[in-house]
Amino acid sequence: MKVGLVNPYAIDVPGGVQQHVLELADWLRAQGHEVSVLAPADDESALPEGVTSAGGTLAVRYNGSVARLAFGPLASARTRRWVTEGGFDVVHIHEPASPSVSLLALWAMTGPVVATFHSSQIKSRALRLAGPMLQAGLDKISARIAVSEEAARTVSEQLGGPSVVIPNGLNTAPFSGLRDPEVRSTGGPNVLFLGRFTEPRKGLAVLLKAWPAVLAQQPAARLDIAGPGEIEPFLQGLTPETRASIRLHGSVSAHDKEALLADTDIYAAPNTGGESFGIILTEALAAGAPIIASDLVAFSDVLDPPLGGQTFPNGDSDALAAAISDLWCDPAERQRLSNAGPGRASHYDWAHVGERILAVYDSVRGDGAEVTRYVPVARRRRGRRSLGLR
Amino acid sequence: MSQLLDAGEAGAALGSVELWLVGIAILALLLALGWWLSFTAVRLDRLHTRNEATEAALDAQVVRRAEAAVGYAYGGDLNPASAELLLDAATRALEQQGEWTQERCDAESELTQMLAVVVDSPNPALTATAERVALARRFHNEAIGQTLTVRRRRVVRLLHLAGHTPMPAAVIFDD
Numbered sequence: 001m002k003v004g005l006v007n008p009y010a011i012d013v014p015g016g017v018q019q020h021v022l023e024l025a026d027w028l029r030a031q032g033h034e035v036s037v038l039a040p041a042d043d044e045s046a047l048p049e050g051v052t053s054a055g056g057t058l059a060v061r062y063n064g065s066v067a068r069l070a071f072g073p074l075a076s077a078r079t080r081r082w083v084t085e086g087g088f089d090v091v092h093i094h095e096p097a098s099p100s101v102s103l104l105a106l107w108a109m110t111g112p113v114v115a116t117f118h119s120s121q122i123k124s125r126a127l128r129l130a131g132p133m134l135q136a137g138l139d140k141i142s143a144r145i146a147v148s149e150e151a152a153r154t155v156s157e158q159l160g161g162p163s164v165v166i167p168n169g170l171n172t173a174p175f176s177g178l179r180d181p182e183v184r185s186t187g188g189p190n191v192l193f194l195g196r197f198t199e200p201r202k203g204l205a206v207l208l209k210a211w212p213a214v215l216a217q218q219p220a221a222r223l224d225i226a227g228p229g230e231i232e233p234f235l236q237g238l239t240p241e242t243r244a245s246i247r248l249h250g251s252v253s254a255h256d257k258e259a260l261l262a263d264t265d266i267y268a269a270p271n272t273g274g275e276s277f278g279i280i281l282t283e284a285l286a287a288g289a290p291i292i293a294s295d296l297v298a299f300s301d302v303l304d305p306p307l308g309g310q311t312f313p314n315g316d317s318d319a320l321a322a323a324i325s326d327l328w329c330d331p332a333e334r335q336r337l338s339n340a341g342p343g344r345a346s347h348y349d350w351a352h353v354g355e356r357i358l359a360v361y362d363s364v365r366g367d368g369a370e371v372t373r374y375v376p377v378a379r380r381r382r383g384r385r386s387l388g389l390r
Numbered sequence: 391m392s393q394l395l396d397a398g399e400a401g402a403a404l405g406s407v408e409l410w411l412v413g414i415a416i417l418a419l420l421l422a423l424g425w426w427l428s429f430t431a432v433r434l435d436r437l438h439t440r441n442e443a444t445e446a447a448l449d450a451q452v453v454r455r456a457e458a459a460v461g462y463a464y465g466g467d468l469n470p471a472s473a474e475l476l477l478d479a480a481t482r483a484l485e486q487q488g489e490w491t492q493e494r495c496d497a498e499s500e501l502t503q504m505l506a507v508v509v510d511s512p513n514p515a516l517t518a519t520a521e522r523v524a525l526a527r528r529f530h531n532e533a534i535g536q537t538l539t540v541r542r543r544r545v546v547r548l549l550h551l552a553g554h555t556p557m558p559a560a561v562i563f564d565d
Contacts, residue, residue, distance in 0.1 A: 057505065110439060112447065132429055139436045139536075142444055143529045161532055164525070363525035366446025376432070 001361065002034045004371065008100035009038035010047065010057045010068035016279055017094055017118050020168050022048060024092075027169065027354040038082045038101055040070035044364045047271075054101045056307070061078050062099065069100035079104040080373065088371040090114060090361045092207040096141060097134055097159075106137030111371035112364040116145040117155045117163065121191075131303060132144045140374070142364040145357070148277045150298045166303075168279050169353040174254070174344050175286035178262035182373060183335045188220025189328040192264035192278060192289070194257065195271075198229035203294060206317050207341030208234060210270075212242050213321035219330060223244060226252045226260060261287035265334065266327055269293035272315055286345035290337040308344045318355070430540065431551045438536040438555050444530035448561065449487075451526040452498055455519040456483045459505060462516055472508040479504040495563040498523075502564045524565040531560045 007021040017040070025035045029050070041053040057068035058077060078099050081170060083091075089112065093102050096115040144163035146152035152163045191214070197204035204225070214221050214260070225231065226249035235326045252260065263266065267289040268282060275298045284291050291309030293299040303309040310327060312319040327334060346352065442560035459480040479519040483501045502520075509516060540551050 112443060135433065136436065138431060142439060142440060142447070142533065142534075143525070161536065164528075359521050360525060363445050363451055363522045364444065365450065365528060366443060367450045369443060369446060 002087060002089045003028055003036075003361065004086050005035060005089065006083070006093040006102050006105045007037060007039040007100040008069060008095045008102040009040070010070075011037070011040070011041050011048065011051055011053075012043050016277075019120070019279075020172070021094055022051075023169055023171065023350065024354065024357065025050060027350045028358075028379060031354070031358070035073075035086075036082070036086055038079065038105065039207065040068065040075065040101060042068070052078070052082050052131040053081075054104075056099075059120065059188045065099075067100075069098065071099055071101075071104070075101055076104050076108075079118055080108045082380055083109045083359055083371065084373050086371070089369070090365055092116065092357075092361070093141075094118065096137060103134070103137055106140055107376060110374040111139060111372050112361075112366075112369050113371070114143045114145065114360055114364060115141045115142050116147065116166075117151050118147050118152065118168075119154070143360050145360060148298050149301050151277065166356045166360070167348050168277050168282075169350040170279065170282045170345065170348045172286040172349045174258050174260065175283055175345075176288075176342055178258060179257065179288045182267055183331050183338055185331040188218045188222060188381040189214075189324060190222050190224060190263065191263045191266045191268050191324060192224045192260055193226070193259070193268050193270075194252075195227045197225065197227050197231070197234065198231060201272050201274040203272045203315075204228075206320060208238070209266055209317035210321035210324070212239070213244055213318065214324050215242060215327045217321075218362040221324075221328075222247060224249060224260060224264065226250065226257070258287065261289050264289050266324055267291045268320070268324070269299065270320060271296060271299070275299065282345050282348040284311075285309070288338040289340040290327060290334045290341075292320065292327060302352075308340060322327065324336045411470045420507075427545070427549065427551065430546060431553075434537070434540060434546070434552050434555075437533070437540065438558075440533050440553075441530070441537055441558050443493075444526070444533045445490075445561075448526040448530045450485065451519070451522045455516075456480045456501060458516055458519045459501060460484075461511070462513060467511075467513075468508060476504055490559075495561065498565040516541050520565065527561055527563070527565055531562075534558045534560050548561050 005021050005025055006016055009015055009018055011018055011022070021037060021039070027035050035050055037051045038054055040057045041047055041049055041051070042053060042056050044053045047053060054070050055072070055078055057070045059066050061067050062069065083105065085103060091105065091109060092114045093105055093114070094116050095118055096102050096106055137161060144155065144161070145166050146155050147166070147168050148161040151163055152165050155163050193204060193207055194204045207223075209244040211223055223246045225246060228251040231248055235246070249256070249260070261272045261284055267284040269278065269291065271294055273296065275296055278293070278299045281291060281293060281299060285302075285308060293303060293309060293311050294314040296314060300311060303311065304310045310323055314322045437523045459476055461481065462468070463476040468476065479501045486497045505516065505520065537558055540546060543559060546552060
């Protein structure tokens with residue numbers, strides 16, 4: 001099968017959607033399919049395999065954060081050429097409502113189109129204002145995928161109608177087998193925080209507020225913090241003893257992340273919101289790290305507490321401190337969580353997720369159907385209607 | 391008397407500037423209405439195109455499922471009685487082509503039920519084709535549902551914005 005994938009954000013900037021698209025492309029190629037990725041790129045000299053650049057991006061405020069999008073005449077022309085020359089059996093567009101190459105691609109094509117909604121925050125104001133223009137694209141989508149129940153709910157509220165829920169994929173192999181089979185019960189708990197802590201919604205402040213109470217109960221406790229950004233503003237106001245219990249790792253490589261997850265006693269995810277899918281939780285599960293997470297809907301969907309991990313009331317530092325202390329004092333429960341994690345993570349492995357996406361591709365393809373350039377009805381000659389079918 | 395004169399003056403005033411404004415407003419309204427009608431007609435064309443595509447996809451998937459069932463029946467995993475029943479159901483489904491008549495839907499439902507009865511150990515190939523039939527039918531019916539929402543609007547029916555395309559109907563069978 002010849003598959004076209006469209007990614008709206010700059011491919012050379014790390015991010016959840018970009019990672020998902022590139023890994024899906026790798027998995028599909030490993031199954032023998034031909035894949036071409038269309039994405040904006042600021043540095044066109046270092047494109048990953050099979051990626052076509054739609055041109056450079058501009059940083060604009062969109063959906064509550066600054067996104068690097070491509071939407072000019074160059075991006076538009078390159079998108080049309082990619083569609084025309086691609087000869088795709090199916091095109092899979094990510095974040096189809098985003099004002100970037102995703103929307104441009106939807107406008108330019110007709111035929112079997114699958115779309116995945118990643119975000120749980122679609123701005124209704126933007127949707128209302130751009131309604132008719134968006135509608136033209138959305139009406140061409142044959143199958144809608146949402147990455148979580150949370151994202152599906154948002155899609156249903158904002159655009160109407162159901163979608164198939166297929167989670168983000170994950171390569172579980174690098175995470176498995178690194179951890180000691182027996183959980184530790186001497187010393188103090190090593191607690192791990194991973195992520196871009198400069199974003200308030202990642203919740204580092206909630207964890208740091210809880211930390212003195214954890215230390216009071218467990219003096220040997222250590223907190224590992226890894227992630228890019230300036231940490232000092234967060235540590236101001238902490239006592240020297242509290243600071244001494246915190247180990248800073250800065251920005252870490254994928255390999256270091258796997259090692260940190262394999263070594264920690266408790267993985268803390270105190271995120272306060274804005275998560276549509278907890279990819280980091282699935283990584284922690286694959287590594288067998290016992291998890292304490294805030295009770296966001298997206299997190300509860302992944303963890304199904306208390307089976308796959310524990311949750312605490314979002315933003316409640318006292319509850320988080322108590323949960324860390326209690327879980328450390330219950331080695332049997334930590335052992336159970338550690339053993340259950342990899343099995344739960346296998347639902348998110350590409351082997352499983354990829355097959356489900358492939359089933360959706362097949363189910364929108366008629367015999368001999370292919371994606372072609374969309375010709376507006378006014379420019380069609382009578383009797384020669386372009387149906388995306390031959 | 392003076393009141394009448396005032397009214398006359400007011401009428402004269404209305405005859406100049408205000409009348410222009412009213413005229414422009416009506417023109418703008420008509421233009422907006424025209425744009426909206428043409429947008430709806432073009433939208434319906436897109437929706438009909440998608441319906442044809444999702445129906446073609448559903449056709450392809452049910453054929454693949456029936457073919458997989460035939461392959462399984464001849465595969466030797468089944469006892470002869472079950473194999474004959476499954477072959478019969480699959481062949482009847484394959485004979486039904488074209489429009490989604492009640493007869494065709496019944497044939498597909500019967501194949502689904504027959505598969506559930508005769509296949510006792512999980513078969514990945516059969517499961518995969520059945521999953522694709524269910525997905526394809528779901529996507530097709532979602533597309534139909536959105537089209538019906540637009541086509542049931544009074545303006546659309548009154549002005550024949552949908553052209554000669556027949557009213558689509560959901561495809562309902564047990565998958």
